[in-house]
Amino acid sequence: MRIDLHTHTNRSDGTDSPADLVQRAHEAGIDVLGLTDHDTTEGWSEAADAARRTGGVRLVRGIEISTRYAGAGVHLLAYLPDPTHPGLVAELERVLDGRNSRLPAILERLGALGIDIAASDVRRLAGDAAALGRPHVADALVERGVVQSRDEAFVRYLGPSGPAYVDRYAADLVNTLGLVTAAGGVSVIAHPWAGRHDHRALDGAGLDALKSAGLAGVEVDHQDHDDAARAELHRLALELDLVATGSSDYHGSGKIDHDLACNHTAPEQLDRLLEMADRSSAAAGRTAPQVVGGSA
C-alpha cells in the first residue's frame, strides 16, 4: 500500500495539471494520493474526475494553507474540509490576495537590483495557477538566465534572507485550526521541522498546545527532515498521540528531489486520519468531500 498525502499541481506551484498528477500517481503505483495545492481548492474537481476515471488511485482532497505561529511561517495541511465553508473560503481568499499583491513589490526590488522582470511574464509562466507566487517569479528568473533553477532563485533573491524578499499576509495558525475543524476537516502540520522554518515553537509543548486547538497530526517523513528529525518527530507523535504522516511534497518538475511516493504514510495512520475526518465532518454538520476513486 503506497500512500502519498502531500502533492501539488499547476493550480498552485506544481507543474502537472490535476489530471496529469493523478495519472502519474497511478503510474508510480500510488494507492492513495493527497492533493494539497497551496491555499486553493481549484484543482479538486479535475483531480476527482481523473481519479474516478483512472481507477486504482484513491484521492484525498486537501489544501496546504500558509499560516503563521509564534512569528514563524507554518504550512498547515487541511484534509477533507467542506470547501464551501464561508470562514475557510474567506481566509483562503485573504491568503491568495496577499500572494498576488506582493508580486509588484518583489518585481520592484528585483528592478532595483538591475533585473527587470515584467509582471506579464510571471503571469504567463504561472499559467493556470490560482495565485502568482514566488516560484513563478523564480521561473521568470530562470527563463531570463539570471539563475539556473528555482532553488537558486530562492537562495539568491526570493527567500527570507534574499534581497527581493517581501513579507505577506499569512493566516493565524490557531485560528486556521479552528476553521478547518469548523469546516469538518482535519489538520496536519506540513514539514514542521524543515530547515527554512523556525521550529522552536513547534517542540513537544508547542505541538501539544496545538493539539488542544484541533491539530490531528504532523508530517514526519518529508525530504526536508533528516533522519534525526524524523526519529524525534515519530517519538513525539507517539507520545502526544498525533497522527504521523509521510509524503513527497511533489511539485512536478518545479522542485527537484521530491519524486512521487519518495516518502509515504503507513496505512494505519491514514485510517486514523480518515476516521478523525469522518468524526470532524459529523460534529461540524458539514458535507465533507468524499475520498474518490480506487478499485475498492
Ligand SMILES: [Zn+2]
Ligand atoms: Zn510546504
Ligand SMILES: [Zn+2]
Ligand atoms: Zn507542499
